[in-house]
Amino acid sequence: MGILQTLGDVMVKNGLITAFAFVGIVVWLSYLVSNKLTAGRIHGSAIAIFVGLVLAWVGGVVTGGANGLADITVLGGVGVMGGAMLRDFTIVATAFGVNFDEIRRAGIGAVISLLVGVLGSFAVGAAVAYAFGYTDAVSMTTIGAGAATYIVGPVTGSAIGASSEVIALSIAAGLVKSMMVMIGTPFVAKAIGLDNAKSAMIFGGLMGTTSGVAGGLAATDKRLVPYGAMTATFYTGLGCLLGPSVFYFAVRALTG
Amino acid sequence: MVIYGVGLLAACFLSGIFLGDLLGELIGVQANVGGVGIAMLLLILFSDALIKRGRLKAPTRQGVVFWSAIYIPVIVAMAAKQNVVAALEGGPAAFTAGALAVVGCLALVPVISRIGGAGEPLPEPDEEDV
Numbered sequence: 001m002g003i004l005q006t007l008g009d010v011m012v013k014n015g016l017i018t019a020f021a022f023v024g025i026v027v028w029l030s031y032l033v034s035n036k037l038t039a040g041r042i043h044g045s046a047i048a049i050f051v052g053l054v055l056a057w058v059g060g061v062v063t064g065g066a067n068g069l070a071d072i073t074v075l076g077g078v079g080v081m082g083g084a085m086l087r088d089f090t091i092v093a094t095a096f097g098v099n100f101d102e103i104r105r106a107g108i109g110a111v112i113s114l115l116v117g118v119l120g121s122f123a124v125g126a127a128v129a130y131a132f133g134y135t136d137a138v139s140m141t142t143i144g145a146g147a148a149t150y151i152v153g154p155v156t157g158s159a160i161g162a163s164s165e166v167i168a169l170s171i172a173a174g175l176v177k178s179m180m181v182m183i184g185t186p187f188v189a190k191a192i193g194l195d196n197a198k199s200a201m202i203f204g205g206l207m208g209t210t211s212g213v214a215g216g217l218a219a220t221d222k223r224l225v226p227y228g229a230m231t232a233t234f235y236t237g238l239g240c241l242l243g244p245s246v247f248y249f250a251v252r253a254l255t256g
Numbered sequence: 257m258v259i260y261g262v263g264l265l266a267a268c269f270l271s272g273i274f275l276g277d278l279l280g281e282l283i284g285v286q287a288n289v290g291g292v293g294i295a296m297l298l299l300i301l302f303s304d305a306l307i308k309r310g311r312l313k314a315p316t317r318q319g320v321v322f323w324s325a326i327y328i329p330v331i332v333a334m335a336a337k338q339n340v341v342a343a344l345e346g347g348p349a350a351f352t353a354g355a356l357a358v359v360g361c362l363a364l365v366p367v368i369s370r371i372g373g374a375g376e377p378l379p380e381p382d383e384e385d386v
Binding site: 019020023024026027045048049050051052053054055056057059060061066067068069070078079081082083086087088089090091092093094095096097098100102103105106108109112113116117120121124125128129131132134143144146147148151152155159168169170171172173174175176177178179180181182184188192193194195196197198199202203206207210211214215218221222223224225226229230231233234236237238240241 | 265266268269272273276279280283284285286287288289290291292293295296297299300301303304317320321323324326327328329330331332333334335336337338339340341342343344345346347348349350351352353354355356357358360361362363364365366368369371372375376377378
């Protein structure tokens with residue numbers, strides 16, 4: 001057995017630890033680039049998240065799988081490290097030390113942002129679906145739901161009997177949204193006043209994609225994360241509630 | 257002890273996810289409704305109460321703070337396991353739907369933020385710690 005073979009075996013057997021080391025190197029290099037090449041103007045975490053997405057693309061192209069870099073055998077641990085369990089566990093941890101009064105102050109705005117965010121994304125997605133020739137109520141609803149999040153899309157689609165092609169499209173729409181939020185947020189943060197707890201909560205409610213909000217706020221200002229994540233976490237549930245019911249009936253009524 | 261902090265965090269996490277699942281079943285959707293948010297509220301309330309009684313010692317806090325600090329690397333790993341290829345292959349319909357939803361909602365952030373008065377900007381950050 002060659003040395004590389006042995007090394008590979010060690011990495012596979014200790015997948016999560018390998019992921020820690022690997023992500024450590026990615027983050028280190030990203031902060032190096034941030035400091036040396038952009039003089040700190042682009043946040044190191046923003047670069048690291050972008051690099052992560054590029055690596056996910058590479059992984060997808062190389063393996064043809066759906067889990068990005070995690071489909072490469074020796075880096076399978078990245079899937080555990082970046083999976084929902086650890087993601088949600090660390091998001092909850094960021095709430096430590098959060099001021100409860102800040103959350104109460106955003107109260108009504110946060111609720112409005114959730115409703116506007118879900119219904120707005122539905123409407124935009126459905127209109128785009130119509131423009132691209134998906135004119136039946138089921139497809140419009142499913143693609144609209146996908147524009148909410150990539151979980152609401154397939155949940156809604158399977159509930160109302162959409163074709164697998166349309167469901168795949170709704171997932172893609174949700175993925176595009178999540179990635180754009182991850183990458184774009186730090187660049188628009190100033191323009192939309194994303195510098196305080198209240199606007200972060202409203203941002204979370206409007207955008208809704210947990211991964212997008214989590215990544216976007218992390219790349220903007222780490223301290224905003226708990227506020228945005230708090231509201232975003234209600235979004236997918238609300239979307240799954242409204243998508244196959246209220247929204248589907250509304251679209252069906254409109255399209256006749 | 258550090259494990260007390262990790263244990264507190266884990267207990268809040270599990271309770272929150274559990275309540276979120278129950279809530280989802282209650283309103284009949286196949287999704288967790290606000291589990292993470294409920295867990296965060298539990299952590300805020302419990303840690304606040306413990307701090308006020310002086311029961312949250314420094315090592316215990318470290319058990320929570322570590323996981324909070326490991327958050328960004330976890331998000332980097334999350335980014336690295338996304339199905340980027342599928343997003344890019346979704347074609348113009350998927351791209352337009354996703355992109356317009358983002359642009360529209362971003363534009364609404366300042367509008368809704370104005371409800372009930374503007375928020376206070378967070379103070380200048382201290383040392384960068386990731």
